[in-house]
Amino acid sequence: MNNYKNTIKSFLFVFLCAASTVNAQGYWDKITAKDSTLGLEQGFETYETTQFILKLVKASQTVAALSPKENPDFDFTPGDRLAIRSRDSLYQLGDVNFRIRNADSEAWKLYSTAYQRKPVKAFTKAGALAAADLAATLPEGLPLEIIRYYKVEDGDLILAFDFKNTTDHKIELGALGIPMIFNNILEGNSLEKAHAKNVFFDPYIGEDAGYLEVKKLDGKGKVLLVLPEENMPFEAYRPLLDDLTPRSIVFEGYHEWMSLSKAYATNEWEGVNQWNTPTSTVLNPEETRTFSIRLTLSPSIQQVSETLTEQEIPVAVSAPGYVLPQDVKAKLFLKYKAAVASVSIEPKGLLSVEKLENTKTGYIVYEVTGNQWGRARLNLTYTDGKTQTINYKVIKAEEELVSDFGEFLYEKQWFDDDTDVFNRAPSLISYDYENKRQVTQDSRAWIAGLSDEGGAGSWLGGAMKELIQPDQEQVAKLEDFVNQTVWGVLQNNEGEHKYGVRKSVFYYEPEEMPAGTYNDTINWKTWAAWNKEGAADPGRSYNYPHVVAAYWTLYRLSRYHQNLVTQKDWKWYLEQAYETTLAMVNHAPYYAQFGQMEGSVFLYVLEDLKRENLEEEATVLEAEMKKRTDHWESLAYPFGSEMPWDSTGQEEVYMWSDYFGYDAKAAVTLNAILAYMPTMPHWAYNGNARRYWDFLYGGKLSRVERQIHHYGSGLNAIPVLDAYRENPEDLHLLKVGYGGLLGSVANITKDGFGAAAFHSWPSTLDIDYLSGDYGSNFYGYAVNSSAYLVKDEDLGYLAFGGNLSESKNELSMQLTTAAKNAVFIQPLKLWITLDAGKVETVIYNTKTKEVILKLAAKDVYTSDAYLNLPEGYKLKYNQVRGAYKIPLKNKAISITLKP
Structure with missing residues (x-):
């Protein structure tokens, strides 16, 4: 294993930034070739409130910087790039976009304060920090007078626009958006610098209850909340594709908060089912209407809901969430000063909503169930006129959904063309759902090449489906794929690079292949159309976890079930998983220094090696993983990858940091996750x-x-769920x-x-x-x-992954997860897992603290349950590999757990 140096990571970051943004640099060059029009040379004006330090460009009165008062060196906006972003068509916080038409006209006209900038006319407005007439920076002949101003209210900052119809006829305002310009440009920043100065922002597109939360990448410090103030419900969230800042892997782009969107819904978005009903509004002659947003600070990410309540914004909490399996009865908790006046569902019938008793802490409670598959919107109107929308996705019951997923994979995505010149058969190959066909060629070699995430995705999904819902015919196909295609085609089974995993089985080498091999309608002149040598490269570490996961799954199926796995024994599959893990650090040492997607599987392999008493292998694997974790421990933010910033590696970094007791690094990792999740x-x-x-x-x-x-x-x-089980009050x-x-x-x-x-x-x-x-x-x-039975001080007893019923001192939760192999009893901090067998129901006695597990009847694959319990719980059954081996019967049985 290489001796890592901190400089490697920084070099990789900067190098990849440069390599991936060559075109972006060209855009920047084009931008800087334009004249600066923001008027920076005329200086700035600074204002202090109880929460913020606001810096405005004097000529444009747009925001140059916005800092929390207690941390003036931090800027929520991209103020560090203000000079380069001071040209036309580069949005600033304080700009506004809108579309209007005469009330009897069909044609919309688009206006923006960012397109052709000129100094605005400042004036004094009572109660405002700064105010300006925006006419100069808008086209001549605009039939509206638009005044923008900033003011302070209750310590918060208000950004407001007064729109006045100056004509003698009605004007329809069909689109109105305020660009949300905050500092998410990561380009050129080291990971340390990015976590210190950059932000991510997430929208709740929920009408009058909507908001935008702006958070530092490190997940620490105060959160900037953008809230609807006057006539600014959060109706839509539009990407600002006309902003000239180059979008790339280091810049997602900017969006605008839209309170009106009909003009887009009937044009660019025609036929698309929007999150909210697109609307417009009419301004009568000489009418003035104010549109404004409020900016405030929440003490932390975890306290956003409390801040919303303080700001009199409706708050909603759902258990288990807003993706709703059809067999789950969800609870929706609403907290707002006004009562609910009406509830409606769109499309009608997709959801059923029933009002329940209120909690003691002031929540309004509803039971929500999904009746039909699809997207559904719950519309709430409060007695004070405010509206709130909650978007749900209704899915099939998890067990049925996973079954359908497996059937689709092993039927429609099963590739068995034994004449394939790339030897990809048999396999589960990529699929084009639009054209209803398998993808056997793509200019991105990996898509058709069974490797990388984009090509391995289908067979990895197929393997993991069998882990939690095995089917004998599908497992047989999976074994064929692993033993014929993975071992020896995708993965080298001999020579110098034994156990190495190729970047792609498919490649572009027309001189070597028969005429007609490649589709001539595909553009093969791209970097991604790897040749044979490039495709065979074993140096990309991210390809290895997929293969390990497939071997590990077959090990688990062989070890804990009967008559499922027939071609190799359990030990062979576990050894393959072990050897492939070591091959990653040997054949792909450079990228192996980073956290891998599915890297948690290496921990699961280690745990199984220990259970099997394969001490030598376990010792070697643990030592290699310790070297990687020690490297992460030495870094402030060990989240690099082949991308400059990534949300891939945190999974593995957290799991190993937690395993080796690096609690501070695990906390840093968790905070970073919460900043973008x-x-x-x-x-x-x-x-x-x-x-x-x-x-x-x-x-x-x-x-x-x-x-x-x-x-x-x-x-x-x-x-995140691992952290919850360690911190069950959160x-x-x-x-x-x-x-x-x-x-x-x-x-x-x-x-x-x-x-x-x-x-x-x-x-x-x-x-x-x-x-x-x-x-x-x-x-x-x-x-x-996994399923969770939870007691919350505010919300009472909750079920995540099950349906809960209460009777005297007993709580009964019927599990609805597909696997039904894990449940956490939060009041007892009791984590129960099964290596085989299923829990149908959990009964918790709140008085005696006893837990009864009802285990499902045996099936042709599973004659015994293997139950894992924490210390302090003992059963009369024998323990095998650390789990209690419980013979199952032809009917459900009950197991009682006593502390």
């Missing part, structure tokens, strides 16, 4: 870990775009982690296709049609599928 009342963003470039590498619609429940959701749920962790857990299966279609992710842009709002790297997401679900 929010909890909010919207299925798309609740538990959605930030990913925004992988549509380029694993998607069909290829673009830089915030991805909805890409594999970061499933993977990062692993450490409901925030459970909400985030379970949001990611169910988010990982939210994009499985009704017929079982696993999509890479969901497109967040309002012009699409649909799944990507390529299977891509979905398997990594499903890995997160499979190894983390």
Whole structure:
């Protein structure tokens, strides 16, 4: 293993920034060739409030910097790039975009204060810190007078726009958006610098209850909240594609908060089902209307809900979340000063909503159930006129959903063409859902090449499906794939690079291949169309965990079930997993220094080596993992990868840091996860870990775009839920982690296709049609599928992954997860897992503290349950590999646990 140096990481970061943004640098060159129009040479004006230090450009009165008063060196905005971003068509906080038309006209006209900047006319306005007439920076002949001003109210900062209709006829305002310009440009920053100065921001697109939370990358410090003030419900969140700042792997792009969006919904977004109903408004002659937002600070990420309540914003909490399996009865808790006046569902019938008793702490409680598969919107209107929308995704019952996923994979994605010149058969190959066909060629070699995340995703998903819901015919196919295609084709089985994993089985080498091998409609002149030598390179460490996971799954199926695995014995598969893990650090040492996606599987392999008393192998593997973890311990933020910043490695970094007792590094890692993985009342963003470039590498619609429940959701749920079990009083962790857990299966279609992710842009709002790297997401679900029985001081007893009923001193939770192999009893801090067998129901006696497990009847594969319990719980059954081996019967049996 290499001796790592801190400089390596910084070099990699800067090098990859440069390499990946060559085109971006070209854009910057074009930008700087333009004249600066923001008027920086005229100076700045600074204002202090009880919370903020606000710095405005004097000529434009746009925001030059916005800092929390107690930390004036930190800027929420990209003020450090103000000089380079001072040209036309580069948005600033304080700009506004809108579309108008005469009330009887069909044509919309677009206006923006950012397109052709000129100094605005400042004037004194009572109660305002600064005010200006924006006419000069808008086209001549505009039939509106627009005044922008900043004021302080209750210590908060208000950004307001007064729109006045100066004509004698009605004007329809069909789009109104305020650009949210905060400092998420990571380009050129080391990881340490990025975590100190950059922010991520997440939207709750929830009308009058909507908000934007802006957080430092390190997850520490105060959170900037943008809230609706006057006539600014959060209706839509539009990407500002006309901003000239180059989007890339180091810049997701900017968005604007839209309170009106009809003009886009009837044009660019036509036919797309939006999060909220698109609206417009009419300004009568001489009418003035104010549109404003409020900026305030929350003490921490965990205290956002408290701050919202203080700001009189409706707060919603759902257990288990907003991805809703059809057999789950969710509880929705609402907290607001006004009562609910009306509730409606769109589309009608997708949800059922029943009001329950209120809690003692002032929440309004509803039971919400999903009736039909699909996206559903719950519309709430309060008695004071405020509206709130909560977007749900109704999915099939998890058990049925996973079954459909497996059937789709092993039927429609099973590739068995034994004439394939690349020797990819048999395998589970990538799939194009739009055209309903397997993907056997792609200019990105890995997509069709069974490796990388984008090509391994399908077979990895297929392996993990068998881990939690084995099917004999599917397991036989999986064994064929592993023993015929993985071992010896994808993976070298002899020679210098034995156990090394190729970057791709498919490659572009037309001189060597028969005529007609390659589709001439595909552009092969790209860096991604690897030749044979490039595809055979074993130096990309990220390819190894997928293979390890497949071997490990077959080991587990062989060891804990009967008549499922027939071609090799359990020991061979476990040894393959072990050897492949070591091969990663030997054949791919450079990238192995970083956390890997699914890197938690290496820990699971180590634990099984120990259970099997394979002491020599366990000692070697633990030592290699300790070297990697020691390196992470030496770094402030060990989250590098082949990308400059990534949300991939935190899963493994956390798990090994926790395992080796590096608690401070585990905490740093967890805080970083919480900075990019929010909890909010919207299925798309609740538990959605930030990913925004992988549509380029694993998607069909290829673009830089915030991805909805890409594999970061499933993977990062692993450490977050692990942290919750260690800190069971922190409901925030459970909400985030379970949001990611169910988010990982939210994009499985009704017929079982696993999509890479969901497109967040309002012009699409649909799944990507390529299977891509979905398997990594499903890995997160499979190894983390678990149920939680929770008592919260405010909300009472809750069920995540089950349905709860109460009777006197007993709580009964019927599990609804697909695996039914793990449950956490939070009041007892009791973590129960099964290596085989299923828990149908858990009964918890709140008085005696006894727990009764009802185990499902045996099946043809599973004659015994293997039950793992923490210290302090003992059963009369024999222990095998650390678990209690419990003979199952033809009917369910009950096991009583006493502390």
